Amino acid sequence: MRWITGGGAPTYGEIMAQRTILEFPDPRLRTRARPVTAFDAALGTLIDDLFETMYAAPGIGLAATQIDVHQRVIVIDLSSDRSGQLALVNPEILAREGEASTEEGCLSVPGIFDEVKRAAKVRVRARDRTGAVLERDYDETLAVCIQHEMDHLEGKLFVDYLSDLKRERIRKKLDKERKERSAHVAAPESRAHRAY
Numbered sequence: 736m737r738w739i740t741g742g743g744a745p746t747y748g749e750i751m752a753q754r755t756i757l758e759f760p761d762p763r764l765r766t767r768a769r770p771v772t773a774f775d776a777a778l779g780t781l782i783d784d785l786f787e788t789m790y791a792a793p794g795i796g797l798a799a800t801q802i803d804v805h806q807r808v809i810v811i812d813l814s815s816d817r818s819g820q821l822a823l824v825n826p827e828i829l830a831r832e833g834e835a836s837t838e839e840g841c842l843s844v845p846g847i848f849d850e851v852k853r854a855a856k857v858r859v860r861a862r863d864r865t866g867a868v869l870e871r872d873y874d875e876t877l878a879v880c881i882q883h884e885m886d887h888l889e890g891k892l893f894v895d896y897l898s899d900l901k902r903e904r905i906r907k908k909l910d911k912e913r914k915e916r917s918a919h920v921a922a923p924e925s926r927a928h929r930a931y
């Protein structure tokens with residue numbers, strides 16, 4: 736998930752293991768993630784990479800599904816100084832309360848923002864990177880963000896809440912932008928070929 740406007744500009748010059756973020760309508764985003772069973776160094780590396788990939792995007796939340804790792808791990812940080820790191824492993828929603836409609840965006844659906852209705856408050860049980868169980872109530876943006884990221888673990892995207900017509904328009908728009916991006920990359924090379 737990402738902020739609607741600016742914030743969290745990417746930081747360069749650090750050692751990062753950034754992974755590629757899959758984009759809608761990539762079918763791999765539809766994979767249901769498996770529970771984590773080993774709380775080992777590999778899990779720690781996955782969590783670190785998720786944070787680095789999220790910060791570089793920049794975004795405020797990322798699920799392992801989005802980097803093509805189908806394990807139940809999500810990371811979130813709503814702060815602008817990396818002080819709000821939350822990594823949830825095998826998260827479950829124990830209770831939901833109220834309703835909130837929020838304009839959401841997603842790193843896998845770049846440049847698209849739309850209103851989604853979700854529970855206003857959630858009680859969540861999860862494990863941290865060491866395997867310790869945590870159980871907490873979340874509200875406001877954190878509650879929305881947790882629900883958004885947990886949907887990714889089920890192979891669900893926020894555009895699934897929109898009408899078929901809207902989703903198809905988004906798919907076409909992203910497809911067109913991807914084509915334009917690859918055309919821009921190809922352009923200098925073709926000029927270079929002509930230059931000799």
Ligand SMILES: [Zn+2]
Pocket residue numbers: 736840841842843883884887
């Ligand atoms: Zn997302």
